[in-house]
Amino acid sequence: MNILVINHYAGSPYHGMEYRPYFLAKEWVSLGHSVTIVASTESHLRINAPETTGLLTEQWIDGIQYLWVRTTPYKDNGVKRVINIFNFVIKLIWNSKDIVNQVKPDAVIASSTYPFDIYAAQAIAKKAKAKFIYEVHDLWPLTPVEIGGMSPYHPLIMLMQKAEDDGYRKADRVVSMLPYARSYMLSRGMKDHKFTCIPNGVHISDWQNSIQSLPTHHQAVLEELALKKHFLIGYAGYHGLANALFPMLETALLMKESPISFVLVGNGPLKEELELKAKRLGLTNIYFLPSITKNEIPTFLCKMDVLYIGWNKKRIYEYGVSPNKLMDYMMAAKPVIHSIDAGNDIVAESGCGISVPAEKPEQVKEAIEKLMRLTRSELLEMGNKGKEYVVLNHDYQILAKKFISVLSD
Numbered sequence: 001m002n003i004l005v006i007n008h009y010a011g012s013p014y015h016g017m018e019y020r021p022y023f024l025a026k027e028w029v030s031l032g033h034s035v036t037i038v039a040s041t042e043s044h045l046r047i048n049a050p051e052t053t054g055l056l057t058e059q060w061i062d063g064i065q066y067l068w069v070r071t072t073p074y075k076d077n078g079v080k081r082v083i084n085i086f087n088f089v090i091k092l093i094w095n096s097k098d099i100v101n102q103v104k105p106d107a108v109i110a111s112s113t114y115p116f117d118i119y120a121a122q123a124i125a126k127k128a129k130a131k132f133i134y135e136v137h138d139l140w141p142l143t144p145v146e147i148g149g150m151s152p153y154h155p156l157i158m159l160m161q162k163a164e165d166d167g168y169r170k171a172d173r174v175v176s177m178l179p180y181a182r183s184y185m186l187s188r189g190m191k192d193h194k195f196t197c198i199p200n201g202v203h204i205s206d207w208q209n210s211i212q213s214l215p216t217h218h219q220a221v222l223e224e225l226a227l228k229k230h231f232l233i234g235y236a237g238y239h240g241l242a243n244a245l246f247p248m249l250e251t252a253l254l255m256k257e258s259p260i261s262f263v264l265v266g267n268g269p270l271k272e273e274l275e276l277k278a279k280r281l282g283l284t285n286i287y288f289l290p291s292i293t294k295n296e297i298p299t300f301l302c303k304m305d306v307l308y309i310g311w312n313k314k315r316i317y318e319y320g321v322s323p324n325k326l327m328d329y330m331m332a333a334k335p336v337i338h339s340i341d342a343g344n345d346i347v348a349e350s351g352c353g354i355s356v357p358a359e360k361p362e363q364v365k366e367a368i369e370k371l372m373r374l375t376r377s378e379l380l381e382m383g384n385k386g387k388e389y390v391v392l393n394h395d396y397q398i399l400a401k402k403f404i405s406v407l408s409d
Helices: 020-030 079-094 096-103 117-128 142-146 155-170 182-187 204-209 216-228 246-254 271-280 294-302 315-319 324-331 346-350 361-372 376-393 396-408
Strands: 002-006 034-040 056-061 064-069 107-110 131-136 173-176 195-197 231-236 260-265 286-289 306-310 336-339 353-356
Touching: 002 020, 002 096, 002 117, 020 034, 020 064, 020 396, 034 079, 064 079, 064 096, 079 096, 079 117, 096 117, 107 117, 117 131, 117 155, 131 155, 131 396, 142 155, 142 315, 173 182, 173 396, 182 195, 204 324, 216 260, 216 286, 231 294, 231 361, 246 260, 246 271, 246 306, 246 361, 271 286, 294 324, 306 324, 306 361, 324 336, 324 346, 324 376, 336 346, 336 361, 346 353, 346 376, 353 361
Parallel strands: 002 034, 002 107, 034 064, 107 131, 131 173, 173 195, 231 260, 231 306, 260 286, 306 336, 336 353
Antiparallel strands: 056 064
């Protein structure tokens, strides 16, 4: 089968996030399928930008064909990002015939966060007489409305809503990472038989074999904290609105006299604001470190005592969550503090940590104190429950085969 994946922000271990398209494609290639990923040259998620020579640049990565579409640059969530999105989609539609002739897809997957690329995917699928699959990462425009505070009557939001509805109605199948999104999608026009949930996952063998030393600065900070014998609370990921990191600062303030340190690795639009607030609060127990590569993340996580992930208290999460970072956390066999109010909670389900309500710094503090009272063997036992759960339920080998069954149905 020739599979074409359209994902504006698709990356690789060599470029940075996002990784899901790469890991699914890698498994599909191992199963004997041909896979092409079409992505934009510009992405706020990647660490390294691809090298390109023209409008459409071909690159082969681990048996996967990448087609990089040169698009207009942007830096944040302003107007330039919107222009970049439309630039990408229009160029795909304009070059759809050439893409069909080059790839000859049997299945076309629209797999970006925003829904506008469903029109490019539909155009390509129609020309190729291929199946059209709509893969939903987040519920847009519900996400920018609830998390970003945008008006549902904003022209851009209304356009997104139409695109999302068209995707649900026109796709042959809808794949969702969110386990409880079916009811929402049905309300937007999807037929019930189209729905399949395939959550995020981990490439188990790659995770276990990717032991890389940390950058010098990161290593020096962790060595300093080791000498202080601090209990380390780690976070690795994007610093944005949806990541609810400000309550973490409040917890750090509540625990400023305790022998613990919070270590945050990553970048994002709110990182500078977080650093400034930490400075205003006089926090000396929180460290902000730059992004690291995918292969360096296991090393960092394994040096922490406990890992933290938080969410905003928003209605949207009743449809479920499936964060990549949580899979990595659980693979590290470390206890997880999960600050969440959502339709699902795999930390509680697996027993690999402590779940507390969203945006409750005091209860995060209590969870940390409870974990600090446990012995090393008890912490290890708790963390191993998470690893076992991910291996059984979120290995990309398993998820990729499930996705193929959707494409073959």
